[in-house]
Amino acid sequence: MKPTKLCSALIVVLFLISGCSSTVIDSSWKNPDFSGQVKRVYIIGISKQDLTRKIFEDDFHSQLEKYGVVGIRSYPDLPIDKNFTKEEIEKNVSSNGVDAVMLSRVIGERKEAVTAPGIQGGTSHPVPNSRYSNNQGYYPDPYSESDGSDSSDPYSENYGSYFDRSWKNVYQPGTVAQYQILTIEANLYDASTAELIWSAQLETVVQGNLQSLIDGFVEKVTKDLNEKGLI
Helix, strand or coil, X not given: CCHHHHHHHHHHHHHHHHCXXXXXEEEEEECCCCCCCCCEEEEEECCCCHHHHHHHHHHHHHHHHHCCCEEEECCCCCCCCCXXXXXXXXXXXXXXXXXXXXXXEEEEXXXXXXXXXXXECCCCCCCCCCCCCCCCCCCCCCCCCCCCCCCCCCCCCCHHHHHHHHHCCCEECCEXXXXXXXXXXXXXXXXXXXXXXXEEEEEEECCCCHHHHHHHHXXXXXXXXXXXXCC
């Protein structure tokens, strides 16, 4: 398996075993020249879906409050059905008195297949004289005649012991599941200089409802911002 495919598979496995969140940070960066913390952030979720953008900005606003940071949602100022310009963004950034601007958007989408191996319980008993493989006759498992002699009575077992033995040898076939994975980029800019302060790429599995997906994403972003001393 190539390294990139192995990495993708490990990411999906991490999603599945973590349970609590379907998002992981692939990489993040902080500008070493920036010092201090941000206290007011203008939030812009870039999406073609108005509902997605509103949920993201509302969620981010709520999460920032937990860290004592004021989050200003942009959707009242910059409607999605309007092609707003850079000048309009700068105008709203200035009028809201923020010290940072957060922009987030989906930059990639792919599908990954995860294969779960089959499960074989107990020890299987081969049937060399199977009626499906040759014309030498059929003998009930495990009373196959391997040497041509009739050393056992194939009907000596009752159904109880047959069931017990069968249950121990139940085979579960392998399964293949397809997962849709989004790569999302989040950038934080200094409002006064427009320089990049922080950037991260996150991978999220599309599962469950939209609210839970965005919740997991926003939680990871705010946690990383806090760990890097920005909020």
